[in-house]
Amino acid sequence: MNATLSTAEVLRTALAGLLDGLPPKQAAQAVDRLIANYRGTTPTHAPVLRDRSDVAAYAAYRMPATFEAVRSALDALRVAAPDWAPATHTDIGGGTGAASWAVAGTWDEARTTVLDWAEPALALGRELAAASGIPALRAAEWRRERIGPNLELAPTDLVTVSYVLNELTAQVRSALVESVAAAARAVVIVEPGTPDGYARIIEARDRLIAAGLTVAAPCPHSDACPIEPGTDWCHFSARVSRSSLHRQVKGGSLPYEDEKFSYVVATRFEVTPAPSRVTRRPQIRKGQVLLDLCTRDEALRRATVTKRHGELYRSARDAAWGDTWPPDGRDERQRRG
CATH class of the missing domain: 3.40.50.150 (Vaccinia Virus protein VP39)
Known part of the structure; x- marks a missing residue:
């Protein structure tokens, strides 16, 4: 090839x-x-x-x-x-x-x-x-x-x-x-x-x-x-x-x-599933991104990511349907901890 x-x-x-x-x-x-x-x-x-x-x-x-x-x-x-x-x-x-x-x-x-x-x-x-x-x-x-x-x-x-x-x-x-x-x-x-x-x-x-x-x-x-x-x-x-x-x-x-x-x-071997998965095409609005997620603990929910989230907001604008969320693979509790 x-x-x-x-x-x-x-x-x-x-x-x-x-x-x-x-x-x-x-x-x-x-x-x-x-x-x-x-x-x-x-x-x-x-x-x-x-x-x-x-x-x-x-x-x-x-x-x-x-x-x-x-x-x-x-x-x-x-x-x-x-x-x-x-x-x-x-x-x-x-x-x-x-x-x-x-x-x-x-x-x-x-x-x-x-x-x-x-x-x-x-x-x-x-x-x-x-x-x-x-x-x-x-x-x-x-x-x-x-x-x-x-x-x-x-x-x-x-x-x-x-x-x-x-x-x-x-x-x-x-x-x-x-x-x-x-x-x-x-x-x-x-x-x-x-x-x-x-x-x-x-x-x-x-x-x-x-x-x-x-x-x-x-x-x-x-x-x-x-x-x-x-x-x-x-x-x-x-x-x-x-x-x-x-x-x-x-x-x-x-x-x-x-x-x-x-x-x-x-x-049959150890894996690390996504903490959340983007389950619909992200909706980009003025100053915010709406993400529909399937999550590990909260089942289905919608996350709103705004400019005040800084780097996470920039990642949300680039997120695609089917992506892992957050992009670094850590859930929100790990990010805060």
């Missing part, structure tokens, strides 16, 4: 070459159909990604967004456990490997195994990885496995499960999360940032905690989520550079879009 390029840039370059020779209209039609069906009720024994053109169009459209969402979750894990790094990684339902690219960009020595049922997706994932120039990706193993209740997982340091749970029945989801919890030292699960996606994350979170894992992010604690079911949902946002295919399919002109996602990170 060119040392001057980030993993995200290498991925964008690799994806740009996927659609060479595929008419733009055909690519856009393929993505339209796949968006409608791929993340729907199709059982995992009948992959919707049928051939290379399907996979190429879908990868070019979805991989950047999945990459950025997973990278955000991995960044939160790295903040909670700065001295930890996985030696092994299993990407369940990894398809063309977006989560594996995110892991390689975070820890460049993790040995990755990608499991998926769609052979065309695995084949394209291998191709992209081989062309990446990134050693961890080029060394990855791509294995066809049915993602179901009988999936056997070898012990591993890190498991990622991104945008997969909504393809499974409730019974299969439960069995999969329990298998993941038994096999991994750290688990990262990402779902769409919708009420249904959040509900699946909470379900998985509860099972991970019951299996003895500790929540590392985004929550400041491993207690019950303070959001009353049906009233709201916890989700975050990642900025994604839009390709020409994105603009063709969505008819937009902006060079970026925001991927909304929900996630949970849980571990």
Whole structure:
């Protein structure tokens, strides 16, 4: 990999070459159909990604967004456990490997195994990885496995499960999360940032905690989520550079879009969760910043940071949705003490 390029840039370059020779209209039609069906009720024994053109169009459209969402979750894990790094990684339902690219960009020595049922997706994932120039990706193993209740997982340091749970029945989801919890030292699960996606994350979170894992992010604690079911949902946002295919399919002109996602990170080793997490886009007003927070002790609350707070006010103006708060990781009692 060119040392001057980030993993995200290498991925964008690799994806740009996927659609060479595929008419733009055909690519856009393929993505339209796949968006409608791929993340729907199709059982995992009948992959919707049928051939290379399907996979190429879908990868070019979805991989950047999945990459950025997973990278955000991995960044939160790295903040909670700065001295930890996985030696092994299993990407369940990894398809063309977006989560594996995110892991390689975070820890460049993790040995990755990608499991998926769609052979065309695995084949394209291998191709992209081989062309990446990134050693961890080029060394990855791509294995066809049915993602179901009988999936056997070898012990591993890190498991990622991104945008997969909504393809499974409730019974299969439960069995999969329990298998993941038994096999991994750290688990990262990402779902769409919708009420249904959040509900699946909470379900998985509860099972991970019951299996003895500790929540590392985004929550400041491993207690019950303070959001009353049906009233709201916890989700975050990642900025994604839009390709020409994105603009063709969505008819937009902006060079970026925001991927909304929900996630949970849980571990079997010691972590330091955020004292508070910014759970909405900060509101900047004249002389003050309003931060909606999930906190360790007070559940959900709104903090008002004004100019009289000095450096903290400047930090609040720079705070982003999903950030740890306060930025130095200390809670307010530590700051006063």
